[in-house]
Amino acid sequence: MKIGLLGHGVVGSGVRKIIDDAGTPYTKDLQITKILVKDEWEMTDERMTMNADDILDDPDIDIVAECMGGIEPARTFLLKALKNGKHIVTSNKKMLAVSAAELFEEAGKQGKTIRYEASCGGGIPWMSSLCRTRRIDTVTSFRGIFNGTTNYILSRMADEKKSFAQMLKEAQELGYAERDPSDDIDGYDVRYKVMLSCMRAFGTIISAEDIPVCGIRHISEEDLAWADANGYVCKLIGSAEDRDDCISACVMPVFVKKTxxxxxxxxxxxxxxSRSGTLGSCIYVGQGAGSLPTAHAVVQDLIDIQTGQDGACDTLMRTHTVNSDHKGVYYIRTAKMTVFNEVIGRRVSETAFLTDTVSLNEISALIRTADDDSLFIAEVDE
Amino acid sequence: MKIGLLGHGVVGSGVRKIIDDAGTPYTKDLQITKILVKDEWEMTDERMTMNADDILDDPDIDIVAECMGGIEPARTFLLKALKNGKHIVTSNKKMLAVSAAELFEEAGKQGKTIRYEASCGGGIPWMSSLCRTRRIDTVTSFRGIFNGTTNYILSRMADEKKSFAQMLKEAQELGYAERDPSDDIDGYDVRYKVMLSCMRAFGTIISAEDIPVCGIRHISEEDLAWADANGYVCKLIGSAEDRDDCISACVMPVFVKKTxxxxxxxxxxxxxxSRSGTLGSCIYVGQGAGSLPTAHAVVQDLIDIQTGQDGACDTLMRTHTVNSDHKGVYYIRTAKMTVFNEVIGRRVSETAFLTDTVSLNEISALIRTADDDSLFIAEVDE
Structure with a gap:
């Protein structure tokens, strides 16, 4: 199969390397014929071009693999690729999360495939495993540590007893966090991944914006000290459940038990x-980012298209509303404790408390009332 | 595809249930036409027969799925099925581990497929994930908690501070351990699974008998107390590494760090x-046994054959010798401490010590010399 590669950064260059190295019979059958780059200095190979149409209009190219990032022009390029009768593979979670409906509609019209293994969990075979599980089971729910940047910061804060700001800086120095880390630390990156996982797990398209999201920007050493002393570890968790008539989904720090x-x-x-009928609970652990693991996922998608495998997963696409209300116990630290008087179960410090078992909607309303910019909230596993 | 099912016990009845329920387009395309049972009282369905040849000689049957357990007559039945031009699927690790060479030879002659997802890790998609990983990477090593019975006993001993005998009894009462638990607690079950995983991970057939094995039969509360106090948890680990000229493989209790x-x-x-080139470390966690999870794995194999997927994994079968020597630190409790004088690094009690960093072969030789029936050994992670 002939492949046009859009983007030659961290992920794109990894894809080129794996396919050019051709280490297995499967990768030998793939061929990258053109590569879109952004700048003159990247034109190091005769396959490089700075004009996307060289790829999108090339009738010899069967699959367009997009590793550019950003919503535009990636979305426009992929729509054009589909219209020109090409399969598409993308590692671009943000673009796909906001453009899924129109891309899948076009793919349906053209009878072409959209694959996005690399958009969630890096090299972990998460999307393909959901596909495989659904050959037999109905997937009922999933939960995950979907973001390596925040997991790195939370792990290191707990290890070193240092502040969020210090550990964010360390993550940035190591290349684990971007200069503007908002998408990661405020939970938006996880929200996109939860939305995309709902597509694969439940066969439904929901609006990412409808998923409640709380990040870790305001977590303090005090919060983690309380968690540690009470047998907990803090993780930023994205989760979703298929309730048939709606999808419940949420992104929130969770104090999970040390066990x-x-x-x-x-x-x-x-x-x-993931949780499903006959398989029960199944957990996948691996590197959620990095050039080669993520490129590995892109190449797996290319091989699946080349060999005609697992294509049936996205054919039953429904749409659902999101209703994420559920009951839980929450740890909240806020300068505006009095707003929460009705739901305080137990005070743990001057500024922090545990709620009674309350509904997420009720807590969300109180948080809006409190309007406290530095509030931190985590759900407490019981 | 028409399927003949050999065996209708815990796993076989789960396979029948999933396929008869036909909950998805994939399972709808499968059809069990005959089922081999052992006793008259099991003949509850017109598909039941007590004569294996009714299945093995039936030209309409495309795949024979074996869930009988035991080496014979399962081995003979499957050889005949292959000779009669049928694909085979098995959940029977012991039979396959000792008969792999002749079965794969016959399958090669006939151009038929042997699949064995359910033989390792129950419902965990371990075998298929190895296959998928190898489409791109070389798998260099793997390690696993492959046995639920011993993991249950070790977990419960640590929780309850009770003896091995008490927790084995509990596991037996709950149906997690068999009346004769030797294969599980002495590590033989894990040894078969390591041998089968080597086939899939490295494309090689080794002799299971060549893999060094130590079980947990003699573990005491004292051993676990030392592990706990020093930041460790005890797990029975099967592991293997492809060293190109040989395979290093081992089954042994390991004191792994609590992190x-x-x-x-x-x-x-x-x-x-598993560890592999571009993917790095990837971990799969799930239910290692049980009727429906294990049956799920068998049905996944049937769907793979039906849809022609992932068949290329077993075509490059080599053979290797096993050389498992490696250096490590070991915890040993023995009534014959003096035998080990040369390698004692630090005494931890009257009867237990940590070795210096020593070779496994050296320790194995000393253990044979000691000839201590109640000796317990665990490798200590550093």
Whole structure:
């Protein structure tokens, strides 16, 4: 199969390397014929071009693999690729999460495939495993540590008893966090991944914006000290459940028990758990980012298209509304404690408390009332 | 595809249930036409027969799925099925581990497929994930908690501070351990699974008997108390590494750090980690046994054959010798301490000590010399 590669950065260059190295009979059958780059200095190979149409309009190219990042022009390029009768593979979670409906509609019209293994969990075979599980089971729910940057920061804060700011800086120096880390630390990156996982797990398209999200920007050493002393570890968890008439989904810091399967998932590793009828709980752990693991996932998608495998997973696409209300116990630290008087179960410090068992919607309303910019909230596993 | 099912016990009845329920387009395309049972009272369905030849000689049957257990007559039945031009699927690790060479030779002659997802890790998609990983990578090593019975006993001993005998009894009462638990607690079950995983991970057939094995039969509360006090948890680990000219493989209790990914794998769950070139470390966690999870794995194999997927994994079968010598630190408790004088690094009690960093072969030789029936040994992770 002839492949046009859009983007030659961290992931794209890994894809080129794996396919050019052709280490197995499967990768030998793939051929990258053109590569879109952004700048003149990247034109190091005769396959490089700075004009996307050289790829999108090339009738010899069967699959367009997009590793550019950003919503535009990636979305426009992929729509054009589909219209020109090409399969598409993408590692671009943000673009796909906001453009899924129109891309899948076009793919349906053209009878072409969209694959996105690399958009979630890096090299972990999460999307393909969901596909495989659904050959037999209905997937009822999933939860995961979907973001390596925040997991790195949380692990290191717990290890070193240092502040969020210090550990964010360390993550940035090591290349685990971007200069503007907002998408990671505020939970938006996880929200996109939960939305995409709902597509594969439940066969439904929901709006990412409808998923409640709380990040870790305001977590303090005090919060982690309380968690540690009470047998917990803090993880940023994205989760979703198929309730038939709606999808419940949420992104939130969770104090998981030290005996939880997720408690020992450290540094920049990811872990994702699915639950389904006959298989029960199944957990996948691996590197959630990095050039080669993520490129590995892109190449797996290319091989699946080349060999005609697992294509049936996205054919039953429904749409669902999101209703994430559920009951839980929450740890909240806020300068505006009085707003929460009705739901305080137990005070743990001057500024922090545990709620009674309350509904997420009720807590969300109180948080809006409190309007406290530095509030930190975590759900407490019981 | 028409399927003949050999055996209708715990796993076989689960396979029948999943296929008869036909909950998905994939399972709808499978059809069990005949089922071999052992006794008259099991003949509850017109498909039941007590004569295996009704299945093996039936030209309409495409795949024979064997869930009988035991080496014979399962081996003879499957050889005949292959000779009669049928694909075979088996959940029978012991039979396959000792008969792999002749079965794969016959399958090669006939151009038929042998699949054995359910033989390792129950419902965990371990074998298929290895196949998938190898489409791109070379797998260099793996390690796993492959046995739910012993993991249950070790977890419960640590929780309850009770003896091996008490927790074995509990496991037997709950149906997690058999009346004769030797294969599980002496590590033989894990040894078969390591041998089968080597086939899939490295494409090689080794002799299971060449893999060094130490079980947990003689573990005491004292051993676990030392592990706990020193930051360790005890797990029975099967592992293997491809050293190109040989395979290093071993089954042994390991004191893993409490922060290890495997430390929180509790009760009857299994966890298996592979390492490979571009993907790095990837861990799979799930239910290692049970009727429906194991049956799920058998049905996945049937669907793979039906849809022609992932068949290329077993075509490059080599053979290797086993050389498992490697250096490590060991915890040993023995009534014959003096035999080990040369390698004692630090005494931890009257009867237990840690070795210096020593070779496994050297320790194995000393253990043979000691001839101490109640000796307990565990490797200590550093």
């Amino acid at each position: 939880d399967d997720f408690a020992n998932i450290r540094l920049n590793f990811n872990a994702i758990e | 290890d990914d495997f430390a929180n794998i509790r009760l009857n769950f299994n966890a298996i980690e």
